[in-house]
Amino acid sequence: MRFFQLSVLLAASAGALPQPEVGSGIPSEAFQPRAKQPFTARTDDVGALANKIIAVIVGGAQDYYIPNMVQADVGDVVQFQFSNGNHTVTQSEEASPCSPLTGGVHSGHIPYVDNQTEVGTFNLPVTSTDPMFIYCATGPHCVEGQVMVINPASEDQVVNYAKTAQSQTESIDGTAIIGGTVGTIPLEAAAFVPAAAEEEAAPPGEDPAAGGDAAGGNETVVLSGTVTETVTVATATAAAAVPTA
Numbered sequence: 001m002r003f004f005q006l007s008v009l010l011a012a013s014a015g016a017l018p019q020p021e022v023g024s025g026i027p028s029e030a031f032q033p034r035a036k037q038p039f040t041a042r043t044d045d046v047g048a049l050a051n052k053i054i055a056v057i058v059g060g061a062q063d064y065y066i067p068n069m070v071q072a073d074v075g076d077v078v079q080f081q082f083s084n085g086n087h088t089v090t091q092s093e094e095a096s097p098c099s100p101l102t103g104g105v106h107s108g109h110i111p112y113v114d115n116q117t118e119v120g121t122f123n124l125p126v127t128s129t130d131p132m133f134i135y136c137a138t139g140p141h142c143v144e145g146q147v148m149v150i151n152p153a154s155e156d157q158v159v160n161y162a163k164t165a166q167s168q169t170e171s172i173d174g175t176a177i178i179g180g181t182v183g184t185i186p187l188e189a190a191a192f193v194p195a196a197a198e199e200e201a202a203p204p205g206e207d208p209a210a211g212g213d214a215a216g217g218n219e220t221v222v223l224s225g226t227v228t229e230t231v232t233v234a235t236a237t238a239a240a241a242v243p244t245a
C-alpha cells in the first residue's frame with residue numbers, strides 16, 4: 001500500500017515538471033535562412049499605430065485656419081490653437097457653411113489678446129475619417145473664408161466649401177460647447193508666433209482696409225440685406241479700420 005502511494009506521488013510529481021522537448025531552448029527562427037527576411041524600416045506601420053496631435057492655428061494676423069485641411073486617423077486629436085482675435089471651431093454640413101450642424105462640434109468663442117502668455121486650445125478627438133466641415137462662427141469670419149476641412153475627399157472639396165461659405169449671406173453662431181475639450185497651452189509650446197501688438201501692427205493712416213477685429217474686440221455684424229456693421233473694438237487704431245462708406 002505504501003509502495004502504491006509512493007508510485008502515485010512520483011508519477012504526479014513527474015507530470016508537474018517541464019517535459020523535455022526536441023529542440024527546446026533553441027529558437028526555431030535561428031534556422032531560418034536570413035536572406036529571406038531582409039531588414040526593412042517599418043516607418044509607415046509605426047506611424048499608423050501611433051495617435052497624433054495635429055495642430056491647427058486659428059486666427060492670428062489673418063482670420064484663417066492654418067492649415068485649412070488636415071488628414072487625421074481615428075484616434076488622432078486635432079488641436080486647434082487660438083491666435084489673435086476671437087474665433088470658434090464650429091461644424092457645419094458641407095452644403096451649409098456658416099450654419100451649425102445639429103449635434104455638431106462647437107468650441108465656443110476663444111480669444112487671444114496681445115501679450116497673452118497662455119494660448120486657448122480646443123482638442124477635437126477624431127472618431128471618423130469622414131470629411132468634417134469646420135467654420136468660424138465669429139462675426140463675418142465664415143463668409144470671409146475662415147473655413148477648413150478635416151479629412152477632405154479632395155483638395156477641390158476644400159476649395160468648393162470655402163467658395164460656398166463666401167456666398168452665404170449670414171453666419172450663425174453655435175451654442176453649447178460640444179465635441180471636444182477646451183484648454184490652454186503655454187505660448188512657447190504653441191505652433192505660432194502671435195501677431196505684433198496692435199499699436200505696432202497698424203500705424204495710423206496705414207491700410208485702413210485691413211481687418212480691424214484682430215485686436216479681439218467684440219463685434220456684431222448683420223450680413224443679410226443692406227449691410228450694416230457695428231464694431232466695438234478696444235483701440236482707436238482698430239476702430240479706424242471700419243469702412244466709412
Ligand SMILES: [Cu+2]
Nearest residue numbers: 087136138141
Ligand atoms: Cu474667426
